[in-house]
Amino acid sequence: MTAFDPLPYAIPVFVLLIALEMAWARRNGRLRAYEVRDTAVSLGLGLGSVIAGALSAGAVAAMLVWVHTISPLSVGWVWWAWPLCFVLDDLAYYWLHRAGHRVRWFWASHVNHHSSQHYNLSTALRQTWTGFFALSFVFRLPLAAAGFEPGMILTCAGLNLIYQFWIHTEAIGRLPRWFEAVFNTPSHHRVHHAVNGLYLDRNYAGTLIVWDKLFGTFQRELEGQPIRYGLVQQLGSFNILTAAFHEWKAIAADLRAAPWRHKLGYIWREPGWSHDSSRETSAMIRARSADAGESRKS
């Protein structure tokens, strides 16, 4: 299988841009933009995710090759397959990401990316260690079934991940209207990382924001609405192992404690769901937030 992994070549650029963003924050007196322990956890999780990805890369590639082999379709390495593969991979990413927020099993793997109360370029590297365990790769198998070369799929996935690095910043406001209309941008992605009621579970896009507009999950960043980042119940820990595994641990605790007929609900239902309605889902928080907004107006 031919595959080009662009990620190692992007890492020096990531490092340089993080250093530049720190300089920008310091120059502009934004001393809350970074925090040394938070940065250490983010970068540590990034490094760990590279190792975890390398360990599982062979298995993921083998599965893509197997699906591609049994598929009656074959696109080959023709030039036009590249942009098409990238766009369809971005669509697959949208659904993977949406599932990562709407299904607790996938959320347990993705939550660490949201566990920082900061929003800076180091947050972009706060990536999962348990993506393979969570079976996140299944979202890309349909591309192989559609006849795309496994190497092409993996290269497009790498390019998509690299694109998403630069949008994790407060240093860039709004970009030209045409760009904001088509692409995921810092403004759109700030909304995604926000825990403000209005912004919860919005803007799942990887590269193209058009998917959110198409599937009804788009929310524009509003002026005068200060953003709070992180989790609705903040983690409150700089322990890297807590950041990586806390939701898996919480699922295990719920599975032990829940009545038999409700156990699976703690895996496949949305985060915040509970069989006794003692917790809040994002939909409940959004509704409460909207009610509070309405009562403030009246």
Place this chain on the structure above:
Amino acid sequence: MGGPVPLLLAALAVSGLVALAWAAGFRGDAQLESEAEALDLAASLPGGFAGKDVLLSADRRHALIADAQGRLVLILPHGAHFTARRCDGAAAESQGTQLALHLHDRTVQIDAGKAADSWLKLLERAQPGKARPHHVQGRA
């Protein structure tokens, strides 16, 4: 690009960036700007929290908030930001202006000034919440 060399270089880069963050002064030291900020933080808890009375510690690094039913929320510094958590039923004691809250994972000292005794009474009266989050719920 394979083998341990790229990983070692990446680890070196991580160390360098962490050192840079420290040298640039990003060391956390959050202070609450106002009672309103503390109330907003408490309101952001899952389930919401309509705070009524606020105690800002003398160093502005902690706050205690009570609602009309006498339930309590503690605001704690976390790096450059804050976290909020319910603290109904936490054991507490006071000595002079100092209020000590014994949480399950730590003890928090708050300089409450003259209000130490009255907040101690509130803490002693507080009953455990009905829906205290025992772990991180979905940010969703």
